Amino acid sequence: xxxxxxxxxxxxxxxxxxxxxxxxxxxxxxxxxxxxxxxxxxxxxxxxxxxxxxxxxxxxxxxxxxxxxxxxxxxxxxxxxxxxxxxxxxxxxxxxxxxxxxxxxxxxxxxxxxxxxxxxxxxxxxxxxxxxxxxxxxxxxxxxxxxxxxxxxxxxxxxxxxxxxxxxxxxxxxxxxxxxxxxxxxxxxxxxxxxxxxxxxxxxxxxxxxxxxxxxxxxxxxxxxxxxxxxxxxxxxxxxxxxxxxxxxxxxxxxxxxxxxxxxxxxxxxxxxxxxxxxxxxxxxxxxxxxxxxxxxxxxxxxxxxxxxxxxxxxxxxxxxxxxxxxxxxxxxxxxxxxxxxxxxxxxxxxxxxxxxxxxxxxxxxxxxxxxxxxxxxxxxxxxxxxxxxxxxxxxxxxxxxxxxxxxxxxxxxxxxxxxxxxxxxxxxxxxxxxxxxxxxxxxxxxxxxxxxxxxxxxxxxxxxxxxxxxxxxxxxxx
Numbered sequence: 001x002x003x004x005x006x007x008x009x010x011x012x013x014x015x016x017x018x019x020x021x022x023x024x025x026x027x028x029x030x031x032x033x034x035x036x037x038x039x040x041x042x043x044x045x046x047x048x049x050x051x052x053x054x055x056x057x058x059x060x061x062x063x064x065x066x067x068x069x070x071x072x073x074x075x076x077x078x079x080x081x082x083x084x085x086x087x088x089x090x091x092x093x094x095x096x097x098x099x100x101x102x103x104x105x106x107x108x109x110x111x112x113x114x115x116x117x118x119x120x121x122x123x124x125x126x127x128x129x130x131x132x133x134x135x136x137x138x139x140x141x142x143x144x145x146x147x148x149x150x151x152x153x154x155x156x157x158x159x160x161x162x163x164x165x166x167x168x169x170x171x172x173x174x175x176x177x178x179x180x181x182x183x184x185x186x187x188x189x190x191x192x193x194x195x196x197x198x199x200x201x202x203x204x205x206x207x208x209x210x211x212x213x214x215x216x217x218x219x220x221x222x223x224x225x226x227x228x229x230x231x232x233x234x235x236x237x238x239x240x241x242x243x244x245x246x247x248x249x250x251x252x253x254x255x256x257x258x259x260x261x262x263x264x265x266x267x268x269x270x271x272x273x274x275x276x277x278x279x280x281x282x283x284x285x286x287x288x289x290x291x292x293x294x295x296x297x298x299x300x301x302x303x304x305x306x307x308x309x310x311x312x313x314x315x316x317x318x319x320x321x322x323x324x325x326x327x328x329x330x331x332x333x334x335x336x337x338x339x340x341x342x343x344x345x346x347x348x349x350x351x352x353x354x355x356x357x358x359x360x361x362x363x364x365x366x367x368x369x370x371x372x373x374x375x376x377x378x379x380x381x382x383x384x385x386x387x388x389x390x391x392x393x394x395x396x397x398x399x400x401x402x403x404x405x406x407x408x409x410x411x412x413x414x415x416x417x418x419x420x421x422x423x424x425x426x427x428x429x430x431x432x433x434x435x436x437x438x439x440x441x442x443x444x445x446x447x448x449x450x451x452x453x454x455x456x457x458x459x460x461x462x463x464x465x466x467x468x469x470x471x472x473x474x475x476x477x478x479x
Contacts, residue, residue: 034170040053055154064083068081101126101141113139139156151179233459248373248374248377259281278355278369353370355369394417395414396414401452403448412436413434
């Protein structure tokens with residue numbers, strides 16, 4: 001079977017190439033027109049000039065009798081420019097009618113062509129009324145988009161020929177290229193208050209719109225926190241270091257000159273009334289007691305002899321000596337009874353007096369042996385910083401947490417504020433005395449430290465967080 005080779009017609013090929021070339025040249029020419037208009041608009045520095053340049057450029061490029069530019073404001077379209085017209089009256093009927101056909105396209109979010117094509121599904125009622133009123137044969141209305149938003153509307157009027165789909169595409173492309181610049185110039189042309197209102201409205205639209213869920217949530221949380229921090233008062237507590245103290249400090253001294261024989265306690269021990277603390281050496285006192293007892297017996301015998309011999313004078317002399325010996329003996333026995341030093345208060349804790357290492361050491365009468373603190377009537381002393389002193393009122397209650405038992409707190413009431421300051425940790429502090437409301441536990445000891453929180457007046461969270469910094473700035477800058 002013979003295969004025939006298809007014949008190629010050079011004339012047809014040349015004709016096809018010429019058609020493609022002509023189509024490309026036409027598209028290039030069309031794009032050049034678009035860029036020429038856009039370049040003119042982008043070179044403008046005012047919104048009125050730019051909108052007029054866009055309307056006039058489209059009017060010249062596409063042979064229209066009139067091109068109008070409307071701007072969207074609060075979901076309404078307001079006429080801003082007419083081609084080749086520097087000024088127009090806003091109250092003119094034609095202006096109102098042009099805004100009507102622009103809003104018809106804006107509300108449908110689509111380009112409207114009049115007369116409508118056969119497959120048209122858009123409403124063109126306003127366009128029909130306008131065409132009949134002003135004898136305009138062909139109308140093209142195209143929304144101006146900036147991203148997803150419609151910012152304006154272009155309306156082209158022509159009587160010579162109808163608008164094609166290509167015309168609609170080119171007008172849409174030109175307006176879209178110029179939309180960002182027009183929006184920028186329109187925003188800058190407004191006064192400061194209006195620009196701020198627009199920014200607030202834009203922010204609120206993000207918060208209350210249907211998008212940006214996380215941004216709205218964070219915004220609502222931030223607003224709620226700000227309102228809470230500035231409007232709702234909270235209990236304010238003054239936090240300061242504290243120490244347990246007692247007013248009853250007992251000093252135990254040596255009853256007479258002697259030597260330490262036995263020590264029964266050491267610092268930190270709890271002692272009670274009658275408990276022995278220390279015993280002095282009694283050897284010399286015992287010997288002196290025996291010697292005086294012998295002298296007493298001798299004096300009694302001498303008195304008996306003088307009485308038997310009826311020697312009254314001698315008897316009086318020995319009686320005086322006996323009385324003197326008995327007085328000395330009484331003194332020695334008193335010292336022997338005081339040789340063991342005992343506790344003379346109901347309960348106390350040894351604060352100072354580590355005498356275990358001084359066994360056999362001499363002591364002088366009246367020298368300090370032990371320092372004890374009563375574990376009754378314990379109170380708390382809070383070192384309140386000077387800048388917080390104004391928030392402390394006599395009668396305020398507070399809570400104390402002791403470092404040795406921080407899992408429990410104890411309620412106290414402020415009773416007195418020291419009139420003088422003390423420097424502690426390079427800061428002026430005032431001692432505030434607090435007495436416990438419900439008594440103290442048995443394990444409380446003077447000298448224990450902790451953290452106290454004194455209840456003050458209620459203040460907002462903003463005041464609580466900022467008052468110290470504000471006071472510091474006030475004292476530094478003399479507000």
